[in-house]
Amino acid sequence: MTSYAPSTTATSPTLRPDSAHSKISPVPTGISTLSNGVNGAITTSQAIAERIQIVDEQKQFNTHLGQQIDKWGLQDVGFAYNIVAVFGSQSTGKSTLLNRLFGTTFDVMDESRRQQTTKGIWMCRAQTAPLLVMDVEGTDGRERGEDQDFERKSALFSLASSEVLIVNLWEHQVGLYQGANMGLLKTVFEVNLGLFGKREDQTQRTLLLFVIRDHIGSTPLANLQATLTQDMNRIWDNLAKPPGLTAARLDDYFDMAFETLPHKILMPDKFESSVLDLRKRFTGESGTETYFRPAYHKRIPADGVSHYMEGIWEQVQSNKDLDLPTQQELLAQFRCDEIGAAALAVFNEEIRGVRKPVEAGNVVEGLGAMMATWKETALASYDHAASRYHAAVYQKKRSDLVNTIHTTLHPIFYSQLKNLSKLTLARFKKALADALKGDAGYDFADVVSKAREAGLQGWEASTVEMLRVVDERGGDWYGGWEEEKSLLLTELGHVADVFRKDETTKMVNQIERALRQQLADPVDVALNKPGADMWDRVLSSFNELLGAAESGYLTKAASFNCTEEENNQALETLRRRAWTALLNKTKEHTADAALLAKLRASFEERFRYDENDVPRVWKPEDDIDGIFKKAKDQTLELIAIYAKIAPIDASLIPDNIPSDSDLPPALAAGSTDEFDFGASLVLLSEPKQLDITSRFRRDADAYYVEAKRSTVSSVAQIPYWMYGVLVVLGWNEAMLVLFNPLYFAALLGLLGAAWVIVQLNLVGPLFNASFLLGSENTFRNRWIRLPHDSLD
Numbered sequence: 001m002t003s004y005a006p007s008t009t010a011t012s013p014t015l016r017p018d019s020a021h022s023k024i025s026p027v028p029t030g031i032s033t034l035s036n037g038v039n040g041a042i043t044t045s046q047a048i049a050e051r052i053q054i055v056d057e058q059k060q061f062n063t064h065l066g067q068q069i070d071k072w073g074l075q076d077v078g079f080a081y082n083i084v085a086v087f088g089s090q091s092t093g094k095s096t097l098l099n100r101l102f103g104t105t106f107d108v109m110d111e112s113r114r115q116q117t118t119k120g121i122w123m124c125r126a127q128t129a130p131l132l133v134m135d136v137e138g139t140d141g142r143e144r145g146e147d148q149d150f151e152r153k154s155a156l157f158s159l160a161s162s163e164v165l166i167v168n169l170w171e172h173q174v175g176l177y178q179g180a181n182m183g184l185l186k187t188v189f190e191v192n193l194g195l196f197g198k199r200e201d202q203t204q205r206t207l208l209l210f211v212i213r214d215h216i217g218s219t220p221l222a223n224l225q226a227t228l229t230q231d232m233n234r235i236w237d238n239l240a241k242p243p244g245l246t247a248a249r250l251d252d253y254f255d256m257a258f259e260t261l262p263h264k265i266l267m268p269d270k271f272e273s274s275v276l277d278l279r280k281r282f283t284g285e286s287g288t289e290t291y292f293r294p295a296y297h298k299r300i301p302a303d304g305v306s307h308y309m310e311g312i313w314e315q316v317q318s319n320k321d322l323d324l325p326t327q328q329e330l331l332a333q334f335r336c337d338e339i340g341a342a343a344l345a346v347f348n349e350e351i352r353g354v355r356k357p358v359e360a361g362n363v364v365e366g367l368g369a370m371m372a373t374w375k376e377t378a379l380a381s382y383d384h385a386a387s388r389y390h391a392a393v394y395q396k397k398r399s400d401l402v403n404t405i406h407t408t409l410h411p412i413f414y415s416q417l418k419n420l421s422k423l424t425l426a427r428f429k430k431a432l433a434d435a436l437k438g439d440a441g442y443d444f445a446d447v448v449s450k451a452r453e454a455g456l457q458g459w460e461a462s463t464v465e466m467l468r469v470v471d472e473r474g475g476d477w478y479g480g481w482e483e484e485k486s487l488l489l490t491e492l493g494h495v496a497d498v499f500r501k502d503e504t505t506k507m508v509n510q511i512e513r514a515l516r517q518q519l520a521d522p523v524d525v526a527l528n529k530p531g532a533d534m535w536d537r538v539l540s541s542f543n544e545l546l547g548a549a550e551s552g553y554l555t556k557a558a559s560f561n562c563t564e565e566e567n568n569q570a571l572e573t574l575r576r577r578a579w580t581a582l583l584n585k586t587k588e589h590t591a592d593a594a595l596l597a598k599l600r601a602s603f604e605e606r607f608r609y610d611e612n613d614v615p616r617v618w619k620p621e622d623d624i625d626g627i628f629k630k631a632k633d634q635t636l637e638l639i640a641i642y643a644k645i646a647p648i649d650a651s652l653i654p655d656n657i658p659s660d661s662d663l664p665p666a667l668a669a670g671s672t673d674e675f676d677f678g679a680s681l682v683l684l685s686e687p688k689q690l691d692i693t694s695r696f697r698r699d700a701d702a703y704y705v706e707a708k709r710s711t712v713s714s715v716a717q718i719p720y721w722m723y724g725v726l727v728v729l730g731w732n733e734a735m736l737v738l739f740n741p742l743y744f745a746a747l748l749g750l751l752g753a754a755w756v757i758v759q760l761n762l763v764g765p766l767f768n769a770s771f772l773l774g775s776e777n778t779f780r781n782r783w784i785r786l787p788h789d790s791l792d
């Protein structure tokens with residue numbers, strides 16, 4: 001079972017860090033917190049003092065190692081850390097040495113019980129340096145008996161991860177070739193050959209640091225070193241080496257260093273000062289060279305150490321061949337995936353904010369720059385942590401990450417493209433509408449080209465910004481972009497066509513309106529002065545104005561980029577409308593009431609005025625009948641003139657006014673009745689002419705009767721003798737009235753009424769009323785009695 005000791009407090013009261021020696025404290029005083037120096041994170045001394053059993057007695061690996069490394073503040077230091085492991089016989093003061101050297105908190109044996117304390121493999125962080133220290137269970141462990149399996153596995157494990165292997169031994173063990181240490185060294189050399197022997201690149205080395213304890217001083221270090229070197233070479237030479245490595249030498253793989261420490265109990269002061277000196281060789285204090293050389297580093301980034309060690313231990317445990325390059329590659333794959341996933345999680349969180357609005361059809365401003373930033377941030381975060389791992393794996397996973405980022409961004413890119421196209425089209429429409437709002441004075445082609453140019457430029461600027469997110473691998477992005485651009489251009493063309501049609505129609509309408517106004521006066525003048533050349537005058541004006549309108553249209557249409565067919569259609573429409581306008585104008589003049597008024601006026605002019613334009617006063621000797629007949633005949637001739645547009649000069653009749661049968665169905669469909677130019681020349685049908693003729697005759701007859709009556713009234717006189725007859729015959733009646741009180745009273749009443757009428761000025765109105773009544777009766781009687789034919 002794995003165990004995890006989170007604090008310095010020992011789990012057993014008998015197992016406590018050695019603190020008996022007050023001169024050198026395991027935790028340097030005055031240091032309460034430490035910065036790991038990489039990301040500025042502060043790690044407390046309490047956290048640093050924590051230890052962890054990474055492999056327990058049951059040979060289980062502790063999966064909390066990663067968390068502990070993080071707590072020690074080493075997660076982000078990359079390669080800026082070191083690992084040292086200690087080996088040696090049981091109870092040779094290994095833990096004591098490590099605690100003294102590095103301020104670690106490994107358990108130290110209780111003197112009174114003398115039993116093995118370190119079980120499995122423990123790890124601590126050094127107090128003053130980014131150094132991981134491994135305390136390995138003592139070899140020849142009494143509790144494990146003859147089980148050499150753990151010794152081999154822990155040696156393999158330590159060699160695969162540590163830079164420096166401290167071999168801890170008593171002075172008296174030196175030269176004992178058959179001793180436990182020699183067995184340990186043999187194991188170390190064997191597993192080292194298995195691990196690093198087959199590598200072509202033999203730069204991977206390990207430092208073997210022999211620390212000779214309880215050195216009395218009688219045998220100098222040089223002699224001890226020579227003995228140990230001799231022993232090791234002998235072990236190396238006797239080693240059964242794999243084929244191809246028979247010539248391999250010990251110093252091809254190992255560097256050696258030797259240190260002695262005085263007796264801890266007998267020479268405590270010397271012991272402590274020697275430990276202090278030794279510590280400097282690890283920490284580099286006082287500028288001394290350290291034991292840690294780059295060639296010893298196993299090149300495992302600190303954040304991958306736990307996973308790497310777990311993998312190594314798994315391999316070691318299952319007795320499989322431990323292939324470090326494969327382990328490093330596996331670690332790289334695992335860590336690069338983890339780092340990539342973390343970077344992607346942040347990336348996905350960032351794009352979440354724009355995904356909805358873009359999918360809802362909105363354009364997100366500056367999306368290209370945002371996309372680039374998100375991608376850069378994700379890759380920078382990936383590169384920062386993953387670039388320390390196996391180069392090929394790092395590159396491959398980076399490429400996968402880039403692809404995932406592109407795939408995630410692609411739908412957003414595509415939606416943004418579509419939204420930008422929609423926005424560009426809307427802006428294009430508005431720009432055209434605004435520019436064409438005013439009166440003429442704009443060049444349509446110029447307006448369209450400028451608006452299209454501006455729209456396209458904006459679209460490209462925003463979309464190209466997004467394209468920068470992908471490199472040459474974003475082929476589908478570029479393809480989609482090109483496709484969308486050509487779609488947009490087609491759409492812009494359609495919109496411009498619609499506007500051009502509208503503008504053409506508007507222009508034709510304007511020209512038609514102007515033409516109608518210009519046509520009104522000449523047509524009025526001509527039709528109010530009827531005569532044989534009346535239609536010549538009308539059509540001359542019409543042709544002149546239509547010609548001007550047509551050339552006006554063509555001048556303006558030059559800027560519309562219209563096709564010839566469109567121009568022809570527009571001109572045909574214009575001609576047709578101009579003709580309709582002319583017809584409408586003439587119909588105003590040939591409407592019943594208007595035409596009758598014209599005929600009456602013409603007749604009156606001829607009948608009631610003489611040759612000198614002086615009004616006629618009819619006398620009995622005048623030839624009323626003759627004058628009447630002539631005036632009437634001349635007036636009746638006008639009806640035929642008004643009835644049809646028929647100029648004397650037939651060439652004045654336009655020959656390019658299209659009938660419905662000449663027009664394409666789309667243009668002809670607007671009218672309800674089918675238009676035929678030839679038929680449109682006839683303004684009054686035969687029945688209509690007869691009707692007008694008959695109505696005019698009645699009016700003319702009235703004039704005739706009036707003329708006749710005026711001659712009668714001018715000759716009527718009462719003879720004077722009639723007044724004498726009236727007095728003689730009425731004498732009796734007058735006397736009767738005067739002398740009869742009743743009649744006399746009635747006479748007085750009548751006189752009174754007459755006086756009132758005179759006073760109220762009612763004489764005139766009463767006279768007029770009685771005259772009109774009388775005239776009406778007279779006319780009615782005469783119309784009834786006078787047959788029309790008698791007047792012809």
Ligand SMILES: Nc1nc2c(ncn2[C@@H]2O[C@H](COP(=O)(O)OP(=O)(O)OP(=O)(O)O)[C@@H](O)[C@H]2O)c(=O)[nH]1
Binds near residue numbers: 090092115
């Ligand atoms: N003579 C002598 N005794 C020492 C020295 N260092 C430590 N001791 C004593 O040796 C005993 C074992 O010390 P540990 O540090 O527990 O030894 P260890 O090798 O870690 O023991 P295990 O972990 O059980 O293998 C303790 O009682 C220490 O006080 C030393 O330099 N000389």
